[in-house]
Amino acid sequence: MKEFENDLICENLSVNSEGHLCFAGLDTGALAAKFGTPLYLMDEDRVRANCRAYQTAAKAAFGKNYRILYASKAASFKALYRIMREEGMGIDVVSQGEIFTAKAAGFPMEKAFFHSNNKTDADIAAAMDAGVGYFVSDNLEELAALEKEAQKRGVCQNVILRLTPGIDPHTYEAVATGKVDSKFGFAIETGLADDAVAFALQLPHIKLCGFHSHVGSQVFDSDVFLRAADVMLAFIAHAKQKYGFVASILNLGGGIGVPYVAQNPKPDLAKIISEIGARIDSRCKELAIAKPEICFEPGRSIVADAGLTLYTVGSVKTIPGYRTYVSVDGGMTDNIRYALYGSSYTILPALKMGEERGLTVDIAGRCCESGDMLQRKVPLPRSIARGDLLACLTTGAYHYSMASNYNRIPRPPVVMIRAGKAELAVRRETVEDLAALDI
Ligand code: LLP
Numbered sequence: 001m002k003e004f005e006n007d008l009i010c011e012n013l014s015v016n017s018e019g020h021l022c023f024a025g026l027d028t029g030a031l032a033a034k035f036g037t038p039l040y041l042m043d044e045d046r047v048r049a050n051c052r053a054y055q056t057a058a059k060a061a062f063g064k065n066y067r068i069l070y071a072s073k074a075a076s077f078k079a080l081y082r083i084m085r086e087e088g089m090g091i092d093v094v095s096q097g098e099i100f101t102a103k104a105a106g107f108p109m110e111k112a113f114f115h116s117n118n119k120t121d122a123d124i125a126a127a128m129d130a131g132v133g134y135f136v137s138d139n140l141e142e143l144a145a146l147e148k149e150a151q152k153r154g155v156c157q158n159v160i161l162r163l164t165p166g167i168d169p170h171t172y173e174a175v176a177t178g179k180v181d182s183k184f185g186f187a188i189e190t191g192l193a194d195d196a197v198a199f200a201l202q203l204p205h206i207k208l209c210g211f212h213s214h215v216g217s218q219v220f221d222s223d224v225f226l227r228a229a230d231v232m233l234a235f236i237a238h239a240k241q242k243y244g245f246v247a248s249i250l251n252l253g254g255g256i257g258v259p260y261v262a263q264n265p266k267p268d269l270a271k272i273i274s275e276i277g278a279r280i281d282s283r284c285k286e287l288a289i290a291k292p293e294i295c296f297e298p299g300r301s302i303v304a305d306a307g308l309t310l311y312t313v314g315s316v317k318t319i320p321g322y323r324t325y326v327s328v329d330g331g332m333t334d335n336i337r338y339a340l341y342g343s344s345y346t347i348l349p350a351l352k353m354g355e356e357r358g359l360t361v362d363i364a365g366r367c368c369e370s371g372d373m374l375q376r377k378v379p380l381p382r383s384i385a386r387g388d389l390l391a392c393l394t395t396g397a398y399h400y401s402m403a404s405n406y407n408r409i410p411r412p413p414v415v416m417i418r419a420g421k422a423e424l425a426v427r428r429e430t431v432e433d434l435a436a437l438d439i
Helices: 028-035 044-062 078-086 096-104 121-130 140-153 192-201 222-243 269-287 300-306 337-341 431-435
Strands: 013-015 021-023 039-043 066-071 090-093 112-114 134-137 157-164 206-212 249-251 293-296 307-319 323-328 347-349 359-364 373-380 389-393 414-418 421-426
Touching: 021 028, 028 039, 028 307, 028 389, 028 421, 039 044, 039 300, 039 421, 044 066, 044 078, 044 269, 044 293, 044 300, 044 414, 078 090, 078 096, 078 421, 090 096, 096 112, 096 121, 112 121, 121 140, 134 140, 140 157, 140 192, 140 206, 157 192, 192 206, 192 222, 206 222, 222 249, 222 269, 269 293, 300 307, 323 373, 337 373, 347 373, 373 389
Parallel strands: 039 414, 066 090, 066 293, 090 112, 112 134, 134 157, 157 206, 206 249, 249 293, 323 359
Antiparallel strands: 013 021, 039 307, 307 323, 307 389, 347 389, 359 373, 414 421
16 A cells, blocks of 8 residues: 555545645645745635535435534635635624624625624624624623614614533533533523523514524534534423524534544534434424524534645754654644644645655644644654655644734745635735734
8 A cells, every 4th residue: 555545534635646745636846836835725626515515414404494604713714705605605703803804705794693702892883883694692791782782773683692502522621612611602501591581582672583502623423413402402492482482593503523634533424414404303393393494603624624734844853762853834823733732633745755654753843832843753754854845634724713923923825726726815924014013
């Protein structure tokens, strides 16, 4: 078997006759030469295919009564919102920055759901100015602030309530959000969700439309979503019985995982969604409630495998008896996920794919911080040296959107590839950009 075969974990990866890694059909060596490194690449066709996979699965499971929202915290820039508009997707936005970007890209904001556990008065006003369709309300103070702003404008604002169903998805702590003691939402178990429904229903400028839950991220097991659906539908039945309130929307959040390394499972999206659909049908019958519109809010599974990052190797430093460090021209500023969560990645020698990988190295970033690592125990060819190109796979989600300017390092550009053509979607930041805000 060839050295690399196991590691081509995304369908948009291949190796050409020169032993170069190709992404979305293009030679990564040529892309690095044209756009420089570090470089974020994004496969537009893959993004669109992922949107369509969700829509096809949801249509089969729910007929017409569904909505797929792209959770744009995973990656937010204008080109992506244009794609979402063209693909007929809704979006989840969490800040004035995301709202501004989506609107500037011409996204129809009535299809936007505004999240966040702490929307300021200014956020609320800006979102209403932008014509955001739905607020996903997280707390009582926010409901009161929404009522006040909507009253001032003489409008009635669509709202859904974010509830915590009390489910532990066994994902890593930092991304688990559905547990009772989460900072997000109204807990069902403690009665807070009940209070929120009663409060929202008596606000004249709030139109309560339904409920939302998001149990966590990088979840592989459909069981987590089935349990969440059970709890949420039981709550919908309770709200109908107690308040006569008929929920028209049930948003089950995002969270479906993606493989980062060959050992990770590859979730079967169609199967997961069809199982959720079947469970919702049977529960609605049992509970004698009308089936609400079902929304999903995926971020990672829309963009992760559409991304790849290219780096150039600087130094190869062997500390005898300990380890070899290979340092690259990026690091925690463009990928904080290893430093933050210890996330696994597949990192490949982009232009030496045919070579045996006999050296085990730790890949370090360029920041002045020991924790600035991208991955440990990565197999690379013994010939690896300054100037070589490394490719880190599956970097489309939570990379560009979590990038920072630590050490005043400019953020890499994002290049979109569509039908074999590569174009800048976000230009490279310059040192002048970095100093532009300084007085
Ligand atoms: N909806 C809500 C309300 C969310 O909080 C999130 C993610 C999503 C949808 C999308 O979840 P996804 O399908 O992408 O798993 N920075 C972390 C992930 C944080 C996720 C936060 N919320 C990471 O890099 O793994």
